[in-house]
Amino acid sequence: MTITPAPPSALPTRRTPLDLARGILTGAVIGSSLAALVVGTVLERVPLLVGGLAVPIAYGLLVLAAGAPERAREAAIVPRTTLAKIESLRATGGETSDVPVRFDLTVAPDGGPAYRVESTQPVNLVDLPDYKPGGIVVVQYPPHQPWAVKLVKRPTPEWEDRATAARIDSAPGPALTDERPSDGTVGGYLTLLALLLGAAGVVFAFRADLFGPEDHSDRPPSAAGPAEPGTSSTTIVSAASGTVALGPGQSLFDEGRLRRAVDSLTKGEGRKRQALTVVVQDRLLTVVFTPVGSQAPGFDLDALPYPRIPALVREARATLGVRSPQTWQLTAESLSGALTLRVGVAGADGVASLEANGHGEIVRRVPAR
Amino acid sequence: MGWHGYLALWCIVLGVVALVGYGRSLAGVTRGQRAVRVMGRIERVTEPRHGSSGREGIAVVVTFRDPATGQEFTVTNDGECGDRISTAWTGQEIGIRYPPGRPHAYRFTTDPNAGRSGLGWPNFAVFLIYVGLVVVASVDRGWPWALIGFGVPWTLLGATYLPGAIRDSRLRIEGLASGGPVPGRVIAVLKDVTVDEDGETATSHTPVVAFTTHDGTAVTAYRTVGLSDPARSRGRDLTIHYCPDNPVVFTPDLAAEHRSRVGEIAFAVGALLVGVAAAVAGGILIAG
Numbered sequence: 001m002t003i004t005p006a007p008p009s010a011l012p013t014r015r016t017p018l019d020l021a022r023g024i025l026t027g028a029v030i031g032s033s034l035a036a037l038v039v040g041t042v043l044e045r046v047p048l049l050v051g052g053l054a055v056p057i058a059y060g061l062l063v064l065a066a067g068a069p070e071r072a073r074e075a076a077i078v079p080r081t082t083l084a085k086i087e088s089l090r091a092t093g094g095e096t097s098d099v100p101v102r103f104d105l106t107v108a109p110d111g112g113p114a115y116r117v118e119s120t121q122p123v124n125l126v127d128l129p130d131y132k133p134g135g136i137v138v139v140q141y142p143p144h145q146p147w148a149v150k151l152v153k154r155p156t157p158e159w160e161d162r163a164t165a166a167r168i169d170s171a172p173g174p175a176l177t178d179e180r181p182s183d184g185t186v187g188g189y190l191t192l193l194a195l196l197l198g199a200a201g202v203v204f205a206f207r208a209d210l211f212g213p214e215d216h217s218d219r220p221p222s223a224a225g226p227a228e229p230g231t232s233s234t235t236i237v238s239a240a241s242g243t244v245a246l247g248p249g250q251s252l253f254d255e256g257r258l259r260r261a262v263d264s265l266t267k268g269e270g271r272k273r274q275a276l277t278v279v280v281q282d283r284l285l286t287v288v289f290t291p292v293g294s295q296a297p298g299f300d301l302d303a304l305p306y307p308r309i310p311a312l313v314r315e316a317r318a319t320l321g322v323r324s325p326q327t328w329q330l331t332a333e334s335l336s337g338a339l340t341l342r343v344g345v346a347g348a349d350g351v352a353s354l355e356a357n358g359h360g361e362i363v364r365r366v367p368a369r
Numbered sequence: 370m371g372w373h374g375y376l377a378l379w380c381i382v383l384g385v386v387a388l389v390g391y392g393r394s395l396a397g398v399t400r401g402q403r404a405v406r407v408m409g410r411i412e413r414v415t416e417p418r419h420g421s422s423g424r425e426g427i428a429v430v431v432t433f434r435d436p437a438t439g440q441e442f443t444v445t446n447d448g449e450c451g452d453r454i455s456t457a458w459t460g461q462e463i464g465i466r467y468p469p470g471r472p473h474a475y476r477f478t479t480d481p482n483a484g485r486s487g488l489g490w491p492n493f494a495v496f497l498i499y500v501g502l503v504v505v506a507s508v509d510r511g512w513p514w515a516l517i518g519f520g521v522p523w524t525l526l527g528a529t530y531l532p533g534a535i536r537d538s539r540l541r542i543e544g545l546a547s548g549g550p551v552p553g554r555v556i557a558v559l560k561d562v563t564v565d566e567d568g569e570t571a572t573s574h575t576p577v578v579a580f581t582t583h584d585g586t587a588v589t590a591y592r593t594v595g596l597s598d599p600a601r602s603r604g605r606d607l608t609i610h611y612c613p614d615n616p617v618v619f620t621p622d623l624a625a626e627h628r629s630r631v632g633e634i635a636f637a638v639g640a641l642l643v644g645v646a647a648a649v650a651g652g653i654l655i656a657g
Contacts, residue, residue: 050375075468075474078473153425154425154445156430158443
């Protein structure tokens with residue numbers, strides 16, 4: 001087979017503005033979603049968490065749907081099979097049994113001008129001796145992408161016979177290549193920039209909640225303390241009462257947190273102090289102590305059924321008919337003699353409460369009304 | 370919006386997905402339903418080269434005819450083209466599917482009826498809705514509902530699967546024992562080396578067995594189990610038991626095959642009992 005040399009007719013497409021815009025949008029979606037997940041976790045805002053999951057999924061589906069027509073068009077194109085001559089080849093690395101090999105090929109399409117192309121293909125080490133400079137191989141490529149050449153390692157008998165009998169003259173270079181042009185780096189930087197901007201945008205939008213001023217006096221107890229999540233709390237103890245307010249991202253529901261908060265109010269005391277009342281909210285604990293020398297019916301703080309308290313609150317929130325409860329409060333007192341715990345919940349459906357004994361066993365339920 | 374609201378949203382979205390999927394299936398427009406499914410014939414089997422890769426399967430040349438145009442195509446299993454062919458002989462029938470009008474996008478399939486209904490995604494959506502409801506019941510009414518939610522469907526699935534599995538195992542063992550053994554040989558051992566993300570190298574060896582059936586069919590097959598020290602098994606002589614109806618089913622060790630099938634049935638029975646235990650325990654805890 002004698003080939004008339006011809007110059008390369010087409011170069012690989014470079015990144016279009018649409019590709020760049022898509023990259024920037026993808027970066028922004030990834031950055032803002034990750035930031036929404038982190039900020040949502042810190043601020044305990046479920047909508048942010050849901051948004052952080054839903055937006056990338058919706059975006060992925062959108063990209064998938066938008067690309068469907070193009071994929072369908074490309075899938076309908078029948079690849080062109082032809083012969084090619086190996087001008088040179090070199091293994092470019094690899095630690096597996098399939099090594100990447102850079103081929104310099106002269107592709108000789110039937111009825112068309114031959115052209116040079118460079119392409120990297122994985123070749124099994126055992127099969128590598130089959131590929132030598134000057135050898136003829138069977139290749140396939142999409143007609144509209146002549147540089148996207150793929151070796152056919154298992155050709156049909158017809159193409160095997162043609163390859164055995166063929167002789168191909170080398171075409172002059174330069175060779176087409178299947179590698180992306182270098183301006184891909186710019187696109188990568190833009191995508192990274194968009195990712196950072198997306199994340200920064202979400203953090204900026206919630207900066208007040210995340211980095212609000214540390215003014216404890218005029219803020220609600222739940223927001224008191226430093227903004228750093230997970231570690232901060234404010235403790236105020238007097239002779240009559242004690243208060244612990246946790247910072248954002250914490251809860252007295254966390255394992256062992258309530259017990260530590262109570263202990264922080266009584267540490268340094270020579271003896272255990274009795275309490276008249278203990279009131280617990282999500283991030284606020286208030287203990288009213290029995291006055292020294294008083295005969296008022298107090299109770300030992302160690303007597304509280306700490307492990308049962310989260311379950312009691314969950315039970316009250318979930319089973320008393322208050323859908324989407326917005327506030328809850330647990331009160332422990334022993335004014336009537338025995339230690340009694342009451343959990344009240346309030347929401348759009350009204351208020352409800354649950355009563356438990358000193359062992360944390362539920363003794364009474366008052367559903368929403 | 371409380372968490373019940375999010376769950377409602379979850380169910381609505383997945384419900385829409387399921388409804389659209391079932392609607393498409395009823396209309397017969399899912400990809401699986403529109404795919405053209407034909408049987409091809411293996412015209413040539415190339416003996417695997419010792420030490421080469423087993424990932425792409427045994428090299429075969431297959432012919433099939435497109436029912437729409439009547440045109441005959443000759444193709445090979447080069448690159449990404451569906452299920453790996455791990456047992457082959459000349460004259461063997463093999464399933465082929467492709468989108469209508471695109472026979473060049475052919476894919477080999479060992480189960481020509483797989484995915485024919487196109488109900489995979491809608492069924493998965495219904496499953497996710499069910500999981501959501503079980504989670505709600507467990508949180509609102511207590512964790513024993515999770516046991517019920519898991520145990521009941523698991524038991525039903527197990528009870529449906531087990532009789533068929535027992536019957537298939539019995540037929541398989543009977544089939545393997547019925548034909549009489551033939552000599553076989555490990556003609557090559559294929560080697561695949563992979564490197565994971567931590568840089569750890571893993572090497573897998575796949576012995577290739579060749580045997581000729583009583584009616585003269587020369588079978589070439591990968592054998593990944595049942596051979597000791599597969600890396601050094603090249604040249605080893607074997608005694609092959611095969612199903613005369615379908616030489617794809619064969620074994621070099623009938624006793625080991627029997628033990629393996631019994632083990633599978635025992636595992637299935639164990640899984641069924643786990644489901645029953647979960648359902649019963651959940652029921653007792655709720656009643657108590």
